[in-house]
Amino acid sequence: MIMSPRVRRFALTAHVVSSVGWLGAVAVALALAVIGLTSQDAELVRSVYLALEQVGWFVLVPLSVASLLTGLVQALGTKWGLFRHYWVLMKLAINVIASVVLLIYMQTLGRLADVAAATSSGADLAALRGPSPVLHAGAALILLLAAATLSIYKPPGLTRYGWRKRQELRTASQP
């Protein structure tokens, strides 16, 4: 079903806002993770791991789900389709993989927050530090930047399914 221009514009706005918002939130998570890895202030490190879990559940996860859903609406409600163009297909893969990994990784962030909450002030948090949050946030940032780039450049390339659908449309439109 093709959306009307007005609805399409609204859906596009929702998709851009949620996707760019997700990108920005991941950048914030990466900054927090770097602080947690490098800071010498034990209280700050503890706060970072507590904050990361909250940022995850209240910002990252909702924005990732919103980006995925609005992207599906955008693809299925326009003539771009979901499986017709490689760039759309690749964006879908990026979004699904990033969302699934995020949901799985929330368990880790929850456990890190548990450990941080269980410590008293001044405790040695050296063991709490680890490169894992930095690596995950960095990888997510790269993936989401790639998705944003695909959205802007829209590199050409029809899938076999897309080519077939185009042929069908052309055949149907001919008298």
Next chain:
Amino acid sequence: MTDSAPFSDSRDDLAAEPDRPSASGAPRWVKVTGIVVVVLVVLLLVLKLAGVEHGPGRHTGSGGSGAQTLAFQVTQDGAPSGANPGGHTPPAGVEGHTPSAGVLERAAPQP
């Protein structure tokens, strides 16, 4: 700017798309991306086989010395002197708990 073409560069008319797929299949940028992804996946597998933990497994009880050790270390920081961080053996009944459960149990105020 009209409703039918809200963005002049959005290629909504799909005019730039080829009429048929190229003889070699997917475009070059798709192939290059695929190769990069395969290389990264292989690299991750090699790292995993080499014993480098990076994900949730690092923080699960079954993951070994990750957060399970960490939980005991952290709680022992507040324990009386004589505690031996890193050398602690969990008491019977605690083994197999997830780190968070271990933390919660051990985070209880000690007499």
